[in-house]
Amino acid sequence: MFTYEMPTKLYFGKGCVAQSVADMAALGKKALIVTGRSSAKRNGSQDAVVAVLESAGLGWVLFDEVEANPSVEIVRNGAELGRKEQVDFVIGIGGGSPMDAAKVIALLCTNDLDDEILFTGPYGAPPLPIVTVPTTSGTGSEVTKISILTNHKAGTKQGVKSPMLYPKLSLADPSFTMGVPEHVTIDTAIDALSHAIEGYMAKDATPVSDVWAEEALRFFGLHLTQLRGTLSYAVREDLMYASTLAGIVISQAGTTLVHGMGYCLTYYKGFSHGRANGLLLPQYMKLMEESMADKAQRVWELLGFAGSDDFEAFMKDLMPDTVTLSEEEIEKFTTMVMKTASVKATSYDVTAGVVARIYAHISK
Known part of the structure; x- marks a missing residue:
């Protein structure tokens, strides 16, 4: 006996972000874009996502403070911005770090969790809808129910895991990796x-x-x-x-x-x-x-x-x-x-x- 679950809708291929207008519009009126400092700007992925949002008449706000191996503290900062701006969904653009951060930010936008419960659950409310746009070919976070964070209190990296963290939508365009x-x-x-x-x-x-x-x-x-x-x-x-x-x-x-x-x-x-x-x-x-x-x-x-x-x-x-x-x-x-x-x-x-x-x- 085994189970299989893969609820993420995946677009794969060159130019696929531009094909997601209707899917993106179905998620809400305003997005929180989660990225690192510069790579999403350099490789064109952020511009491609913004173009889709604006063509659909959607608002957006940028959180570009995600570091490598994102910490609990940084995702809490991102969630604070998301709640303040009253966003409807979260878009993670980048390698595993921004995508993992986006998942937990989406969760913390709807749940008030201390550090212990964050890593163990249970979670009361589902997270905001999550969209992932990978710009490296490594973590696979664009299609997983897992987010890995650095937990300085525990002195290691730990996972936040729940079927609720599956992205609603994943846009995998290999052209964003050309300059890696x-x-x-x-x-x-x-x-x-x-x-x-x-x-x-x-x-x-x-x-x-x-x-x-x-x-x-x-x-x-x-x-x-x-x-x-x-x-x-x-x-x-x-x-x-x-x-x-x-x-x-x-x-x-x-x-x-x-x-x-x-x-x-x-x-x-x-x-x-x-x-x-x-x-x-x-x-x-x-x-x-x-x-x-x-x-x-x-x-x-x-x-x-x-x-x-x-x-x-x-x-x-x-x-x-x-x-x-x-x-x-x-x-x-x-x-x-x-x-x-x-x-x-x-x-x-x-x-x-x-x-x-x-x-x-x-x-x-």
Whole structure:
């Protein structure tokens, strides 16, 4: 027995934002646009969204203060603006950070939640309708029911998760990713790859989510060796397609140990989310070769690798980053990870020793 839910209406392809006028108008009279400081302005996505709003006679207000790894404090600021301006819906434009922030801002516009309830629920009222416009090919947040925030009180990144956070509308135009820098292209692609792999391997994987995971992995296999340098629109389109599919996968099956361990590397060691995942994926796949040999072999077939050693060599070349972890840090991070849901979601008997061993392996 399994369930499948994907209530987001998705437009995908060049120029798709302009096709959403009627859908946008159905959401209300005034929008809160949530972005970072500059990228949505540079890549044309903000102008495209504003053009649609204004052609439909809709009002809008801008909140462009979202930082990388958005904090609880920043989404509260955004929600305060949204309530003050009496907006009817929220549009998140950008990578995972603005889209994740937009989801929680929409929730906080309709719910008065303290920090504890924010991360656990329950939520009394549904959020304002959410629209997502991805400008990177990585998080898949445009089609998920999850938002990841930095919780400084807890000293880590944590998830806000509810079916109510599914966007009503997602507008995925790969042309907005054409100017993404090489390091961001790599980071986001590996983040999306980890979604496809972890969702495929997760205990909660279903026959339907596996179909999307294999399709995503097939497209990643076409382009993993092409992430450096100038990328054509066709490659950018394939990467966004794979990333969106991987988002659908984790919206059904969730993420596993890679994400649970990676959050510590991001919060305490300053690694981007994709880089953190990239450091951890090869050792994670060694576990999967033990516990899920058939699926692990299928991953290697789709990606074009001989096995985990071959994959690790590729990842070290693609992401030659190193991290130094003291024994105290390994112990601290391991204790934190063992308390997360990512451990139980993993198709392996994850012990503190397993987590510590992986951290030690990537430490130089």
